[in-house]
Amino acid sequence: MGIEQKLGNMGIATTTLETVVNWSRTNAMWPMLFGLACCAIEMMAAQASHYDMSRFGMELMRASPRQSDLMIVAGRLSRKMAPVLRQLYDQMPEPKWVIAMGDCASCSGVFNNYALVQGVDEIVPVDVYVAGCPPRPEALIHGVVTLYEKVKGEKFKDLAVT
Amino acid sequence: MAQLEEANLDLYKHLVSERALTGETMLLNMGPQHPSTHGVLRLLLELDGETVINCIPDIGYLHTGIEKNMEAKTYLKAEVMSDRLDYMNTMGNNLAYVLAVEKLVELDVPPRAQAIRVILTELQRIASHLVFLGAFGLDLAAMSVFLYCFREREAILDIAELCSGQRMMTTYFRPGGLWRDVPVEFEAAVRNFLKIFPKRVDEYETLLTKNPILLDRTVGIGKLDIATALQHGATGPMLRASGLNWDLRKARPYSGYEQYDFNVPTRTEGDTFARYIVRIEEFRESMKIVEQALNKLPMGPINSDNRKFVPPPRSELGVSMESLIHHFKLWTEGFPAPKASVYSAVESPRGELGVYLEGDGGPKPQRVHWRTPSFDNLSTIEKMVRGHLVADLVAILASIDIVLGDIDR
Amino acid sequence: MDKKLEPIVQALQEKYTTSIEEFRDEVHIFIEAEQIVDALTLLRDKYDFELLSALTATDYWPQQSPRFHVIYQLSSIARNLTLQLRVPLNGHNPKLPTSTRVYQVANWRERELLDMFGIEIEGHPDPRRILMPEGTQGHPLRKDFPLGYEEPQFTFNVEEINLRKPYAKD
Numbered sequence: 001m002g003i004e005q006k007l008g009n010m011g012i013a014t015t016t017l018e019t020v021v022n023w024s025r026t027n028a029m030w031p032m033l034f035g036l037a038c039c040a041i042e043m044m045a046a047q048a049s050h051y052d053m054s055r056f057g058m059e060l061m062r063a064s065p066r067q068s069d070l071m072i073v074a075g076r077l078s079r080k081m082a083p084v085l086r087q088l089y090d091q092m093p094e095p096k097w098v099i100a101m102g103d104c105a106s107c108s109g110v111f112n113n114y115a116l117v118q119g120v121d122e123i124v125p126v127d128v129y130v131a132g133c134p135p136r137p138e139a140l141i142h143g144v145v146t147l148y149e150k151v152k153g154e155k156f157k158d159l160a161v162t
Numbered sequence: 163m164a165q166l167e168e169a170n171l172d173l174y175k176h177l178v179s180e181r182a183l184t185g186e187t188m189l190l191n192m193g194p195q196h197p198s199t200h201g202v203l204r205l206l207l208e209l210d211g212e213t214v215i216n217c218i219p220d221i222g223y224l225h226t227g228i229e230k231n232m233e234a235k236t237y238l239k240a241e242v243m244s245d246r247l248d249y250m251n252t253m254g255n256n257l258a259y260v261l262a263v264e265k266l267v268e269l270d271v272p273p274r275a276q277a278i279r280v281i282l283t284e285l286q287r288i289a290s291h292l293v294f295l296g297a298f299g300l301d302l303a304a305m306s307v308f309l310y311c312f313r314e315r316e317a318i319l320d321i322a323e324l325c326s327g328q329r330m331m332t333t334y335f336r337p338g339g340l341w342r343d344v345p346v347e348f349e350a351a352v353r354n355f356l357k358i359f360p361k362r363v364d365e366y367e368t369l370l371t372k373n374p375i376l377l378d379r380t381v382g383i384g385k386l387d388i389a390t391a392l393q394h395g396a397t398g399p400m401l402r403a404s405g406l407n408w409d410l411r412k413a414r415p416y417s418g419y420e421q422y423d424f425n426v427p428t429r430t431e432g433d434t435f436a437r438y439i440v441r442i443e444e445f446r447e448s449m450k451i452v453e454q455a456l457n458k459l460p461m462g463p464i465n466s467d468n469r470k471f472v473p474p475p476r477s478e479l480g481v482s483m484e485s486l487i488h489h490f491k492l493w494t495e496g497f498p499a500p501k502a503s504v505y506s507a508v509e510s511p512r513g514e515l516g517v518y519l520e521g522d523g524g525p526k527p528q529r530v531h532w533r534t535p536s537f538d539n540l541s542t543i544e545k546m547v548r549g550h551l552v553a554d555l556v557a558i559l560a561s562i563d564i565v566l567g568d569i570d571r
Numbered sequence: 572m573d574k575k576l577e578p579i580v581q582a583l584q585e586k587y588t589t590s591i592e593e594f595r596d597e598v599h600i601f602i603e604a605e606q607i608v609d610a611l612t613l614l615r616d617k618y619d620f621e622l623l624s625a626l627t628a629t630d631y632w633p634q635q636s637p638r639f640h641v642i643y644q645l646s647s648i649a650r651n652l653t654l655q656l657r658v659p660l661n662g663h664n665p666k667l668p669t670s671t672r673v674y675q676v677a678n679w680r681e682r683e684l685l686d687m688f689g690i691e692i693e694g695h696p697d698p699r700r701i702l703m704p705e706g707t708q709g710h711p712l713r714k715d716f717p718l719g720y721e722e723p724q725f726t727f728n729v730e731e732i733n734l735r736k737p738y739a740k741d
Binding site for chain 3: 173176177222225227229230231234265266268390392393395397408413414503504507514518520528529531537538541
């Protein structure tokens with residue numbers, strides 16, 4: 001009766017450009033290997049067969065920042081490593097997102113001292129914080145899905161350069 | 163602070179050969195972030211084509227200041243930080259720290275707690291070697307081994323979660339015994355694991371041990387003889403693969419290890435393949451120990467009776483005034499330790515893990531120093547890698563089995 | 572003290588100025604800084620102490636003399652013995668001769684002493700910082716170096732700390 005029945009027969013679907021762009025960004029977001037410490041092991045466990053992250057589009061982890069769109073900072077960031085993190089973040093092409101995985105990346109966790117950067121958001125802007133020490137692989141997957149919700153809600157007018 | 167500076171060659175001039183300064187050999191930075199380093203390790207390589215002339219490790223990218231931070235906390239609260247050192251062997255770190263504290267304040271541990279500590283430490287050793295195997299396979303481009311190993315590791319992490327509620331950083335061993343008794347499902351879970359695991363080890367061996375690609379890439383690569391190993395302080399599977407039969411569980415037994423009957427696998431070649439075989443054999447020996455400990459598990463109390471150091475059970479707090487006072491003093495102030503120092507070492511999957519603990523008469527330690535095995539094991543790399551290719555360097559680094567949390571503390 | 576250790580301790584007492592301390596069946600021997608390399612060479616060659624397990628230091632600030640105790644933990648595999656040597660050092664200008672020629676592992680361990688405590692090592696082939704970044708001022712494990720404690724954010728002070736914290740833009 002309505003236009004949907006006619007169109008379905010002809011093989012046409014209607015949508016908005018934003019939805020298509022956001023859908024393609026979330027369905028194959030490749031993270032960059034940035035495992036620093038203990039959270040890296042849980043990230044590897046999330047990538048392995050029991051809690052499979054490639055169901056969510058993260059098929060492989062690229063070591064090169066030029067080929068990835070997501071940086072999962074997994075582990076504690078020391079002051080010596082901070083410039084390296086910033087340089088790698090700058091080398092990633094737009095659009096890029098950052099997940100701070102674990103307590104040490106979010107707020108330096110158990111360690112409140114001279115050697116660690118107190119939260120990765122002093123160096124790079126973070127989109128999603130995943131709590132836990134280390135967070136369970138399911139928690140990391142929940143963080144990733146939260147990031148997907150955030151990306152699906154992105155509008156073009158926020159990204160426009162005036 | 164957040165700007166990288168241009169690397170200065172003057173820092174390394176005395177370490178590289180003269181050919182590097184003229185430009186004949188190439189100085190390449192295998193940087194902190196790289197798919198085949200086991201953590202954030204920076205290697206400065208001097209290459210002549212593909213051959214490595216010099217290899218200078220640069221560590222400190224994961225320095226966490228754990229030793230200084232432990233001085234600011236009481237003995238019990240500092241134990242939380244000890245898990246995060248060698249994060250593959252978390253319960254082993256807890257065991258090393260707790261044994262040092264018990265030696266310092268002279269606290270006895272009941273046999274049931276000792277047996278459970280042995281079971282969990284050996285399971286942790288199996289878990290650590292599984293990650294070694296996975297990373298070794300991954301570095302040599304055998305990716306399926308990685309997936310198999312992590313499947314087994316899930317079973318061990320489930321057992322840890324059963325006992326303590328946490329998969330990795332458990333802090334389950336406390337000075338004087340354990341945090342809580344193991345639940346009823348513990349024995350069934352461990353026996354189930356022991357039933358399925360031996361066949362899996364045989365599976366890994368069929369995948370890797372006779373594989374011609376692995377043999378080509380690892381036999382004769384990275385030889386380490388006993389004298390060099392001892393000079394560099396390398397212990398654990400590195401020393402045992404070179405020929406010296408030295409295991410702290412047999413030589414200086416702790417926590418009841420003298421009751422269990424097991425062998426210490428040793429090889430004589432000292433190359434990468436020997437280190438791999440030693441760790442595969444250690445799987446089987448650890449399973450033997452777990453089975454014996456589980457069969458002989460005695461009934462009894464979990465914690466020592468000494469209420470000056472071990473908090474009383476909560477059921478007593480309502481009825482006994484002394485228990486309430488002990489509980490209060492322990493949680494607000496902590497227990498005091500004498501003004502002396504001890505050094506206590508255990509055998510971690512990487513070598514000798516030692517704790518130098520010095521008390522100052524009060525509730526906080528004067529100095530906690532961790533003698534971590536990966537620090538000394540890594541210092542052998544400069545000798546082992548000379549003359550090999552870059553691909554061999556990756557295999558050798560995988561076989562040393564370093565954990566950067568251990569090195570940088 | 573272990574029976575096998577007694578003749579070794581006696582030999583050390585005769586040759587060098589030492590004092591002995593025993594605690595929980597461990598033996599700690601105090602030796603002067605100038606004699607430590609000789610003592611290590613003697614222990615390694617004559618008494619089979621092949622392994623230097625640990626090399627570290629303790630800071631006893633504000634006490635200035637001695638301020639540091641450098642601890643050498645030696646282990647003998649052939650005889651299954653352990654021994655600890657302690658070297659007291661002054662607070663002003665602490666210096667120690669290098670043991671790199673006796674045990675190769677001292678190369679990295681002494682760099683750690685230099686980095687963390689500021690103890691100058693004479694004759695070290697590679698005196699650079701090892702764990703802290705180049706250009707750090709100060710030596711972290713000294714007791715007068717601050718811990719670097721940052722005030723935790725609770726609900727009552729979260730806004731004021733948020734204003735002070737250097738968040739990254741873009």
